[in-house]
């Protein structure tokens with residue numbers, strides 16, 4: 001059975017509180033041999049570390065999701081450095097920019113509110129990138145409705161920091177701009193949705209070796225589980241569609257995506 005990794009899961013979320021050991025057993029049965037559990041704030045960073053210390057094939061990323069920027073301290077860097085001391089921490093994130101729920105889209109929100117909202121996210125994103133360079137860790141990058149600003153933030157760090165634009169849902173032109181900065185993209189279950197031809201076209205244009213697979217579970221369950229709780233085992237369904245799109249065998253896709261992930265997350269190989 002070809003092995004795959006889930007490079008982006010939220011195993012610390014309440015959706016998995018009741019049955020995580022069974023979820024991990026199903027992942028193993030499906031050939032999903034390594035999982036990176038991703039944080040979204042201080043508390044979930046600590047939970048990610050605890051899970052990575054408990055389960056040998058689970059690794060942790062620590063950081064603050066842009067949607068939680070309002071609650072984040074002004075200077076996150078000391079906390080990131082402290083969390084990253086744990087040898088099971090292999091990346092920072094998820095960080096990035098998310099303008100989808102910007103204040104002007106809510107009742108009473110103004111353009112000035114938007115500007116403050118974006119500025120705080122941009123500041124926190126830059127802090128993640130700075131600490132990533134300092135510690136030699138890659139960044140897991142989230143972007144929604146913010147592609148231009150996200151690329152502009154990463155640009156000055158190009159060549160100094162590894163990064164992946166996760167849950168890649170843009171077109172092939174955007175993918176090429178990201179790859180040109182020395183970064184990667186990763187694809188999630190929305191690759192399998194009927195209305196996602198643009199994402200499949202982007203994947204078709206992405207060279208093997210430049211992308212990884214992920215679930216972003218408990219969100220974005222692939223077909224035929226769309227709308228249900230997602231879990232790492234479903235990388236299998238994502239990999240089947242990805243292999244079709246790439247016109248390669250599952251073995252080739254397994255070798256390419258696992259090697260890419262091992263290289264990207266430098267500490268994914270060793271146990272500690």
Ligand SMILES: [Zn+2]
Pocket residue numbers: 094141142143166167
């Ligand atoms: Zn995300």
Ligand SMILES: [Zn+2]
Pocket residue numbers: 008010038094216
């Ligand atoms: Zn996520």
